[in-house]
Amino acid sequence: MFKIAKKTLARLAVIFAVIFCLALIIPPARFIVMPVLKVPLYLFNGLRRNAAAILFFYRNRDRAERLQARIDFLLKTASDRKELELENQRLRRLLGFKQKAGYRVIPAIVIGRDPSNWSSTVIIDRGSSSGVQKGFVCVTFLGLVGRVIETTRTTSTVMLVNDPNVSVSAVVQRSRQEGLVSGSLGGTLLMKYLPRDCDIKVSDAVVTSGLTRVFPKGIPVGTVVTVREESSGLSRYAVIKPAVELSALEEVLVVIP
Amino acid sequence: MREKKFLAIVLCLALVQAAVAPSLKFFGVAPDLLLICVVIASLKMERSFAFLAAVSCGLLKDAFGIAGFGVYTFLYPSAFLVLLQISRTLVIDTAILTSAAVFCLSLALAGAERIVLGYLGFRIPVFVFLKIAVLQAAYTAVVVPLIGRLINRVARV
16 A cells, blocks of 8 residues: 655654654653643643633532531531540550551642543652652542652652552451452542452442551542452452542642651 | 744643643543644644654653653654655545544554553553543544644644
8 A cells, every 4th residue: 555665764764763762861851841841730720720610610619618518517526536536545555555657748739630541640749859759658638649650850740549550458447358459540449359258338438458558557548339249250349439539639648658 | 933833832732731631531531632733733734844743742742641761752753654654645634534534543542552551561451441542532533623723723724
């Protein structure tokens, strides 16, 4: 169908060689490009947020009213919990339990997302100059977000928990049933390798187990939506709704171990 | 002048792709705006400039993405060369044909991306890949007239 002359082939070879050389310099180039593009990314992200705020004004107002009512309720609950926590601390001290270490966090703003559809990553506005390192875990107040996979001086790339390349060792909060949670690039997560007789129900909360030491223990991952059987019939898996709305992520907290 | 305007549009669309397009996702898939730029440049601009535009698009997409090797810097110019060969035997001069070309190229690129990402260690399950590849190709093809009109209005291509 296509007749290509030798001269054209030689030209094509030169072109591909040039592209190949360019491709080889991409990783270091990114460390130069990202800090430069950080400001325009901020600008575009800000424009998007403002446009969404205007477009969805009535929905947002309705949501704000509902959330305010929920905040009032949660403040009351938090006050009760504080009492229990203090009591718990006093009793732990009496029994000689080791105190659980707290985590330091760095707040960061999401300024961009992976332009391809083949991975679920976001770019945040904190990099190695702020103390962020590869492998650090990202959370929000609602639950687990993902892990830092790359850092430049002023930005970092976070792979979200719904990416198939992230696996989290997790337990069902109620029954302590263990499983491995991984993503499928969609709006849900899968908790795999559950035994056939596992104690897991719809609406059960799933939290990180802390077994792999990558993710701290007890961070909410999501809630069980359905439990299904694997096609092999040997084990079951649960579909989990993430605790954090990953598609609408705007701020994250980077956990410093 | 129109070349400079075209490159400015490419930069803006790259920023839109990274900051805004994720909000316009349909079934979890966003259109590939930079591929549209590559196709329009290949069909309507000088070859040398179209090649430069394809490399620029690839560099920008690689800058925001996770594929460290420079996948798109390699794939977009390859798409330009394929389109160049096709346009020698088939005249692509209508919006529908351009959309069809974008659809086919997007599918082909998705296959290539899966191979390269797999080689780099990023796993994508088969069913997830098929769903995303088809939806992305269709969504990108649908957006072609809109982006085409924008480029035509700004850069007079």
